[in-house]
Structures are given as structure tokens and as C-alpha cells.
Amino acid sequence: MKAELLIKNIGMLATATGSAAKAGNEQGEITILKDAWVTVNDGNIAAVGTGEVAVEADKVIDAKGQLVTAGLVDAHTHLVFGGWRADELALKLHGVPYLDILAQGGGILSTVRSTRAASEDELCEKTAAVLDEMLSLGTTTCEAKSGYGLNMETELKQLNVVKRLNESQPVELVSTFMAAHAVPQEYKENREEYIRQIIEEMIPYVAEHKLAKYCDIFCETGVFTPEESRKILLAARQYGLEPKIHADEIDPIGGSQLAGEISAVSAEHLIVCPPEGIESMAKGGTIACLLPATSFYLGATFAPAKDMIAAGVPVAVASDFNPGSTPNLNLQLAMNIACFKYRLTPEQVLTAATLNAAAAIGCADKVGTIEVGKQADLLIWNAPSLNYIFYRYGNNLVDTVIKKGEVVKSK
Ligand code: NIG
Numbered sequence: 001m002k003a004e005l006l007i008k009n010i011g012m013l014a015t016a017t018g019s020a021a022k023a024g025n026e027q028g029e030i031t032i033l034k035d036a037w038v039t040v041n042d043g044n045i046a047a048v049g050t051g052e053v054a055v056e057a058d059k060v061i062d063a064k065g066q067l068v069t070a071g072l073v074d075a076h077t078h079l080v081f082g083g084w085r086a087d088e089l090a091l092k093l094h095g096v097p098y099l100d101i102l103a104q105g106g107g108i109l110s111t112v113r114s115t116r117a118a119s120e121d122e123l124c125e126k127t128a129a130v131l132d133e134m135l136s137l138g139t140t141t142c143e144a145k146s147g148y149g150l151n152m153e154t155e156l157k158q159l160n161v162v163k164r165l166n167e168s169q170p171v172e173l174v175s176t177f178m179a180a181h182a183v184p185q186e187y188k189e190n191r192e193e194y195i196r197q198i199i200e201e202m203i204p205y206v207a208e209h210k211l212a213k214y215c216d217i218f219c220e221t222g223v224f225t226p227e228e229s230r231k232i233l234l235a236a237r238q239y240g241l242e243p244k245i246h247a248d249e250i251d252p253i254g255g256s257q258l259a260g261e262i263s264a265v266s267a268e269h270l271i272v273c274p275p276e277g278i279e280s281m282a283k284g285g286t287i288a289c290l291l292p293a294t295s296f297y298l299g300a301t302f303a304p305a306k307d308m309i310a311a312g313v314p315v316a317v318a319s320d321f322n323p324g325s326t327p328n329l330n331l332q333l334a335m336n337i338a339c340f341k342y343r344l345t346p347e348q349v350l351t352a353a354t355l356n357a358a359a360a361i362g363c364a365d366k367v368g369t370i371e372v373g374k375q376a377d378l379l380i381w382n383a384p385s386l387n388y389i390f391y392r393y394g395n396n397l398v399d400t401v402i403k404k405g406e407v408v409k410s411k
């Protein structure tokens with residue numbers, strides 16, 4: 001049979017396999033094919049082979065002996081926001097803690113003001129440019145959280161931006177509702193009322209209009225307690241929004257334990273995750289979505305990724321792109337930091353930023369690996385091997401980006 005597209009002369013094809021997150025030893029057990037080729041039909045992978053190519057194709061791409069992997073999946077971003085926060089840099093360098101900036105009405109709350117002030121069209125235009133950059137860097141699927149509105153109107157504005165962009169540009173987006181990102185200043189003295197609005201008004205509306213797949217919360221000192229987190233996340237689940245939780249980013253107040261207890265899809269950050277949290281996540285089947293670029297940028301310690309893998313918790317690695325704790329959208333950089341600071345192998349990190357990331361956002365059945373029947377989301381790297389993309393950190397080593405069988409970026 002004739003294929004629509006053939007990618008030939010692949011020096012190394014590196015991919016995780018399967019449609020579920022990998023944990024333990026399996027996280028590092030990927031498939032490596034030398035002298036490989038891939039064919040595509042109807043946007044999906046039709047065949048994968050090595051050596052002589054027996055298939056004819058309408059279009060042929062010569063990978064010139066370079067590395068091919070699945071498109072990267074960024075499972076944690078705060079994609080849509082107004083403004084930037086470059087003015088916080090000096091505070092950071094003077095050692096003002098992240099939570100102190102927030103408590104003074106800055107940080108997330110400063111971005112809330114800018115996001116409320118921006119129109120939906122302005123946010124769309126700004127975010128489209130961000131996604132275009134991400135695509136050049138190899139991200140073909142991306143999660144996007146709301147959480148800079150902290151009221152119905154602006155949370156919906158953010159979610160609508162994601163919906164519009166999902167229909168108008170190549171990076172596939174998965175939406176997460178996160179009104180529980182902070183308590184807005186107008187409810188500082190009446191947080192109960194804000195929580196009531198989230199549970200009784202926002203979650204039902206978002207679910208009914210299918211504006212998000214997940215619900216996330218910032219479970220942290222001075223933000224939301226584990227009890228409040230449990231209440232909000234369980235309410236969201238009743239409406240079909242599965243829970244995610246920002247846990248143990250700064251203080252270990254019980255977020256990771258809660259994540260496991262309620263079998264959250266994923267727990268995010270986990271920088272200071274205690275052994276009880278790891279145990280709970282392993283029991284609950286929760287994926288650890290780690291954000292190493294955030295540790296780097298906050299000058300924090302690094303999540304105990306190896307302990308998690310050893311305990312059978314699947315590890316995903318994501319960018320956490322946001323205007324405060326990580327204004328970085330380059331998932332390659334996060335992967336590099338994961339390798340050098342978590343001491344994970346390139347194979348473990350590849351699984352973390354493709355298959356496990358896809359599982360953390362519920363799309364491992366269609367993206368995250370190079371296997372027959374999966375979506376043809378592929379990267380041709382300007383690198384001869386998997387090791388090379390970790391060795392040569394700091395550059396964009398992606399040469400060609402293919403989304404659903406179409407070349408969407410090429411250097
Ligand atoms: O994942 N920790 C909470 N949320 C983001 C930061 C958001 C911000 O600073 O604007 C994070 O790090």
C-alpha cells in the first residue's frame with residue numbers, strides 16, 4: 001500500500017512504548033531502532049521499520065541519519081495570562097520568598113490584575129505567539145491551566161482562549177480549570193465565599209460547557225489547605241473534572257498524601273515531597289508531574305525523582321511555563337535540568353516528557369510514542385542520538401516538527 005508520508009534514513013528512532021504511564025525500571029526501558037523509517041497515513045503512524053524501505057510514498061522526508069522521537073508533551077503550563085512579571089526579578093535576587101511576594105498582593109495576584117484587564121482577543125494573540133515558539137521547540141501537545149482570573153468572567157475568558165487556539169493552531173491543548181490558584185484579594189477576609197463560588201458556580205458551569213478536562217489547586221501554606229483542596233477536588237470530580245494538585249512546591253503540608261488518597265491523576269511540583277507522599281502516590285496510582293525548571297528558577301531544591309521512580313510512581317517532566325515561578329516555555333531545557341539535577345537517564349527523561357506526560361493529561365492512547373496507530377506527532381532532531389540532546393543542552397536541537405502527519409515547523 002502507498003503511504004502519504006515516509007520518513008526515511010532515521011539514524012536513531014527512540015521511543016517509549018504503550019498507552020499507559022511507565023514506572024519503576026520500565027520508565028527507562030525504551031525502544032531504540034537504528035537505520036529506521038516511519039510511514040504515515042491519515043495523520044497516524046502506519047508502519048515503523050528498519051533497513052530497506054519496501055513502501056512507496058507521496059511525500060518523502062530524509063531524516064539524514066538523525067534522531068527521531070515522538071513530539072514532546074508539556075503536561076503542565078499556565079499558558080494564558082496577561083502581562084509579565086519582570087519587575088519581580090530584583091525582589092527574587094534580593095531573596096524575597098515567592099510566598100511573601102504573593103502575600104503582599106504581588107506574584108499570582110499581579111498577573112490576575114493584568115489578565116482581568118486584557119481582552120480575550122489580546123490574550124489569544126499573545127498565547128498564539130507563545131504556542132508558535134513552543135512548537136518550534138518540539139512541543140506538539142500541551143496542557144493549559146486557567147487560574148489568573150479568580151472570578152467566573154476571567155476564568156472563562158482564559159478557558160475560551162484555550163478553546164479557540166485549539167481550533168486554530170497545531171499544538172493540541174488540554175484544558176485544566178484552576179480557579180483555586182489563589183484566593184483573590186476581594187475575598188481575602190471571606191475565603192469561604194470564594195470556595196463556595198468555585199464549587200457551586202464555576203465548576204458546574206465549566207463542566208457543563210466542557211471547557212476543561214481537569215481541575216487543579218495550589219495546595220500550599222497561605223494558599224489552600226489540604227482540607228480545602230480535598231473538598232474542591234472531590235466536588236470537581238463529581239462533575240467529571242478529574243483532580244490534579246500543586247503539592248509540596250514550597251512546604252510539605254500534605255498535598256502529595258492527599259493526591260494519593262484521592263487517586264489524583266497527577267501531583268505537580270513535589271519539590272519537598274516526603275516519603276509518606278511518595279508512598280501515598282504509589283498506592284493511589286498518581287503520576288508525579290515534576291517541574292525542574294521551576295526549582296532552578298526559584299533557587300529551590302529538586303524533587304526526589306529517583307526515589308519516586310524506585311517506589312513505582314511514574315514521573316512526568318513538564319515546563320510549568322508561567323509568568324512568575326518559571327517564565328520558560330522550552331521543554332527541552334526542563335528535560336535537560338531533569339537529567340542533570342534529578343540524575344535521571346536520557347531514556348527516563350524521554351519517557352517523562354512524552355508517554356508519561358501524555359498519560360498525565362489523558363491522551364496516552366493517541367500521543368507520546370512512535371507506534372502503529374498513534375498520531376503521527378514526530379520530531380526530527382538536529383542530533384544523531386538521544387544522548388546528544390542532553391549533552392548539547394541550551395540550544396534548540398529540534399529541526400523538523402510533524403503534527404498529525406503534517407510538517408508544521410522546519411528549520
Ligand atoms: O506552578 N505555584 C503555583 N503556580 C505556578 C506559579 C504561578 C505564578 O507564579 O504565576 C507554579 O509554579
Ligand code: FE
Pocket residue numbers: 076077078246268320322
Ligand atoms: Fe504550576
